[in-house]
Amino acid sequence: MFIFHSHYPRVSAFICIIGISIARTINRINPPIKIVITGSSRDSKTDRLDSISDRLPRALSIVSNNKRSLLLQTSAGLRPQVLKFKLVERTELINRFVKNIKSNMKIKIQHHQIALEGLERIRQTLGYEATLRRGYTVVRNKDGKLITRLKEADVNKELEIEFYDGKTSLFK
Secondary structure (H helix, E strand, O other), rough: EEOOOOOOHHEEEEEHHHHHHHHHHHHHHOOOOOEOOOOOOOHHHHHHHHHHHHHHHHHHHHHHHHHHHHHHHHHHOOOOOHHHHHHHHHHHHHHHHHHHHHHHHHHHHHHHHHHHHHHHHHHHHHHHHHHHHHOOOEEEEEOEEOOOHHHHHOOOEEEEEEEEEEEEEOOO
């Protein structure tokens, strides 16, 4: 249902045509909608409507032309050749990114490997095995606990002594 009231028949007829067209479009998309527009008895509002009614067809034409050109631009990008070209172009771009990431990761892994090897050399230098190479020994009880004092060695009847080249047991 579409109701419009105006004191000027030209405005009423034009608005009714637009309202009916809009109502038909809306009814195709959604359940029927009732549109009710009522006029006012004030002269300023009717004068304003009359001044707008002269510009409305041109404005509607401009808006519809803008929408049409936007639709044509969008639909041009949906052609199979254009889509295939874009797909190939983006695939190549992704492949380049993957190649760059692989080479960058290889370089990073090499840097970390070098750093890790350096840390291993430091660990070997500072570890107790290097001390054993210099002639020292490590003494442990039968449970594997380190013996660092003479009193601890006297209490234990069985000791294990570790040299640079091996281990031996000592019984008292």
